[in-house]
Amino acid sequence: MSDTCNSAPQGMPEPPKPNFQVPSNENSNICHVIAIMSGKGGVGKSLMTSLLASRVSEAGYRVGILDADITGPSIPKAFGVDGQSLHSRENLMVPAETKSGIKIVSSNLLLDDDTEPLIWRGPMIASVVKQFWSDVYWGDVDYLFVDMPPGTGDVPLTVFQSLPVEGIVVVTSPQELVSMIVEKAVNMARQMNVPILGLVENLSYYECPDCGKAHSIFGESHIDEIAKTYGVKVLAKAPIDANIAAAVDAGKVETLTVPWLDGAVAAVTGDKTEK
Template identity: 55%
Template sequence: MANGHGKKPEDFKKQMEENFKVAPSEFSHVKKVIGIVSGKGGVGKSLVTGLSASAMNKKGYKTAIMDADITGPSIPKMFGIGKANYADENQLLIPASSEGGIKIMSLNMLMENETDPVVWRGPVIAGIVKQFWSDVNWGDVDFMFVDMPPGTGDVPLTVFQSLPVDGIIVVSTPQELVEMIVEKAINMANMMNIPVLGVVENMSYMKCPHCGEPINIFGESGIEKYAASKGLDILGRIPLDPAVAGLCDAGKAEDIENEYMDSLVYVLEGLLEDKE
């Protein structure tokens, strides 16, 4: 039902959502923004973010990572990036670049010491995320991956409301209550009218060092049944592999042999084709 001014309630809702959007710098041209989310911590969102960015970068796309996990940033270490806080002639921050050419912005790159704690309240942290969008010269980017903090609090809400997010990838693990973890993220995305592109299961299995057969060390996964019940695609199943952890600790995330994300690459390429 329309009000006296001729606007329907859904028109006001759309207007309110648009009012929260933050404009990027005039030098930033980002085609697709993809959020990496989960209902809880410790499931490997940063690993999935890094692998996703590396996979698309190796396919020839211009790729970037915004590390929105302000209080627990790990992206710089994964890619071997230290302190890098300088601005261009327009006073816009310049993202660091990995060896493979992935553009990266993280608060850890701006801190005096990488181990300094970020003891800030939610609104301040949310403001930093907005600045990572508006006050950074990202240049031309095909895919920007946003590494979110866990849960459904201030920062995920800020990202969903302020950035033009084209879809989210939900990260889960087999040993957790999959339905609860994934459901929280899905429900939040649905509330914000953001598409759920699919699910990536991390620590899905371990390969036997002797025969190479998969070992379900956390028991049988329920992700396939759950994803099917929700009409979601499984975009990848990443094994528990000490070699992967070692490469991330050494800042060599781009060197990970990554055959686990083929479905994710296919889905993301489809997004870009749809826009074009």
């Protein structure tokens, strides 16, 4: 096929690019949408979503979390709202709320038994993600964090095309294999024209309680090299900390103090929204 088949006739304007963005509803006033993404599973993406949301809420902003990991949701457990269920108001789903007022929508809050698997194909999962945006009574939210499933498949594509995502935070860990896969996530964001706020490396080091020395349990970090290659910032390097795991397991992620996340919080909030 010649190039002329793919372009408008001379003198005619190029056809507009399709807009797949899904409108929200009149009961939702969401100022900023931030996606948390990783190239693969098991690197702590949901943990970083939970911690970022908690810290931003602590700073005085109104915060929500859209749990887009439909078949592997963990956000409700981290906040201790896994016993709650979503109810309706004006034909819209009403989010569960944490102790500090963070609004959460997750597939696990739709199930009678949160161990029940959702064995769905991609189109149905993508449809639910859209509904979590358009059919939820979000109210006023300054920052909505979207916890993405791992990879660069249906759901990340749906989120980038359907929601007004302002930026993403990419989560990685020190292993070289993981770093390679994270580059795929960075490249996807670039191709979708979504700004990358920066990288967060989880499981970066373990600080010995006796001598205070940092040990690279999972190998030497490559995060600075990746950041330099792609011209993005390293926002945080998260330690291996048993206290964090214990708090999340107990549904008390909001109680954690994580000063190493200050750079990521600043990158997300900036000066864009007044408290």
